[in-house]
Amino acid sequence: MATEIKAPSFPESVAEGTVAAWHKKPGDSVERDELIVEIETDKVVLEVVAPEAGTLSDIKVEEGETCESEQVLGMLGAADAAAGQEKTAAKSDDAQPAEKDQAAKAEAPSASGKQHEVKAPSFPESVQEGTVATWHKKVGEAAKRDDVLADIETDKVVLEVVAPADGALVEIKAEEGEQVTSEQLLAVFAEGAGGDAGGASESSGSESSESAGDEKVGDKILAPAARKLVAENDLDVSKIEGTGKGGRVLKEDVQKAIKAGSAKKSAAPAAQGSVAKAAAAPAPAVEGERPEKRVPMSRLRQTIAKRLVQAQQTAAMLTTYNEVDMSAVMALRAQYKETFQKAHDTKLGFMGFFVKAATEALKRFPDVNASIDGTDIVYHGYQDIGVAVSTDRGLVVPVLRDTDSMKLADVEKTIVDFGKRARDGKLGIDEMQGGTFTITNGGIFGSLMSTPILNPPQTAILxxxxxxxxxxxxxxxxxIRPMMYLAVSYDHRMIDGKDAVQFLVTIKELLEDPARLLLDV
Known part of the structure; x- marks a missing residue:
């Protein structure tokens, strides 16, 4: 008996989704709760799993097509090996001539060698294109099904591209740093390749393990991305240890050498007297040389720049300052730090106190918790506080939801989790959307005083x-007291100066006497 495979129930704010990837083909057997298809909405990617064990008999909504909430995507039949084989044979004979041609063309890295096109994910409507950030697998390197092959960086989030089957990459068509569009072909992947086959293809013709785009410099073989980094940083290739196959120098090897400072070019050994002289009085190698390096701005950085300029151009932004005596909070933290960590398995930091103090102040001053939508004012009956997190890619602002109902330990745990996943590029789009207020902490970098910029459409930031x-x-x-300067930037179109000042004074009073947070006074 056939079973319907349906799309999940979408949230009210999501009208439709796009079928991003089918992980099974008609005729493939599946186990109960095994991932079959992914649905991408404008906010998040939803996974659809098999409701029971069986064989995928029919796909009703192909990849790239849109679907509605609870729409039938395909049919799941009873497990029947013979039927599955017949369907697979029919599909391979009738519906996949292009794949046959490709397989015949590059009979390639393995005997079983069915080839797949590895494409970029379907981007949300608000994302036009992305950049290939990293290839985690090289041509010929073995990969398991669903292993991450590449990361695609968009202006909102990093998307992962996974292996369609067990095998290896045959060809990479979009190198690191190149821009790609939704569902653009990134690479060609062959089933069953890698391992010995990969080694055979690398060793054929020469012992250098060179692949397409590699270049030999001295006795070292450099990957294209590694060669670019070596040239930009003027490094001595002979001092870089390659960890790729056959000693191939990879991008990661060059980055490691740059960080360690172990691959800098040394002066020519011919004139040791001059070298000693130069060491005593360093001078430019070439008189008048003024080196420059130009690198493209990442999509996240472009988005940050756009939003910050937009905030300054559209809001009547003003900042008010105050200072808070942190003695009481520091004493409380010192007294209960170890007990808190044993009870909640997380450290007691300062951010939790500020989030709870800001939450209470937002409840007392609803104008600060509101936002402007055209000519309307939107008052929020909840407090969702964004916490700015610095990463290598730039600043991101994940949001703590309903902070009024969160305990101090919940706030601290969530912030630690946000920080870790932000640095790993694992935050979802939905976790960075919304928010009624934002807190940013420049103090961890040593900032004594600054003017924070609004995070639109919010009307205030601490x-x-x-x-x-x-x-x-x-x-x-x-x-002598431990003091901290506080700054609240606010949109004067919405918030009067009196309310902004009193809002900041309320935070100051709650922090200087933390018992107020418990007594709600």
Whole structure:
């Protein structure tokens, strides 16, 4: 008896989705709860799993086609090996002449060698194109089904491209750094390739393990991406140890050498006297040389630049400052730090106190928690606070949802998780959308005071800074206290100066007397 494979129920804000990838073909057997197809919406990618064990008998919505909530995507029949073989044979005879031609053309890395086209994922409508950030597999290197082959960086999130089967890459058609569009062909992948086959293809004709685009420099073989890095940084190739097949120098090897500083070119050994002289009084190698390096701006950086300029051009932005005595929070943290970690398996930091203090202040000043939509003001009856996280790719702002109902430990755990996944590029688009208020902490980098820029369409942002001991007048006496400058930037179109100042003073009072957070006073 056939079973319907349906799309998941989409959230109310999602009208339709796109079939991004079928992980099974008609005739393939599947196990219960095994991933069959992925549906990509404008916010997140949804996985559809097999409702029961059987054989995929029919696909009703092909890759790239749109589907609605709970629409039938395909049919799952009872497990029947003979029927599956007949369907597979019929499909390979009638519906896949192009793949046959490709297989015949490059009989290639293995005997079983059915070839697949590896394509970029279907991008959401708001994303026009992406950049090939990293290839995790090289031509000829063995890969298992669903292993990550490449990362595609868009202006919102990093998308992973996975292997369609067990095998290896035959050819890479879009190198690292190249721009690609939705569903563009990235590479050709052959089933059953890799391992010995990969080694045979690499060794045929020469012992150098060279692949397409490699270049031999001295006794080293450089991959294209590695060669580019070596040229940009003027490195000595002989000092770089290659970890690829046959000693091939990869991009990762060059990056490691740059970080360690072990591959810098040394002066010619001919004139040791001059070298000693130069060491004593360093001078430019070429008089008047002014080196420059031009690199393309990443898509995330372009988006950050666009949004920040937009914020300054569209909002009547103003900043108010204050300072907070952190003595009480630091004493509380020192007293319960170890107990807190044992009880909740996470460290007690400062950010949790600021999130809870900001949440209470937002409840008292709803204008600060509101946003502007055209000529309308949208008041939010909840507090979703974005926390700015710095990564190698740029600044991202994941959002803590309903912070009023979160405990201090929940806030700390979630922030740690956000930071780790942000640095690994694993945050989802939905985790960075929305938010009614933002907190940014420049103090971890040593900033003493700054003017944070709004995160549209929000109307306010809180800037934290470095804790620094300063002499303060306390009850008529001068005492050394750990002080932090606070800054609130706000949209003057929405928020009056009085409300902005009182909002910041409320945060200051709650932090200087943390018991207020518990007593709600």
């Amino acid at each position: 800037g934290m800074h470095k804790i620094q001991e300063r002499p303060m007048a306390v009850n008529g006496k001068v005492e």
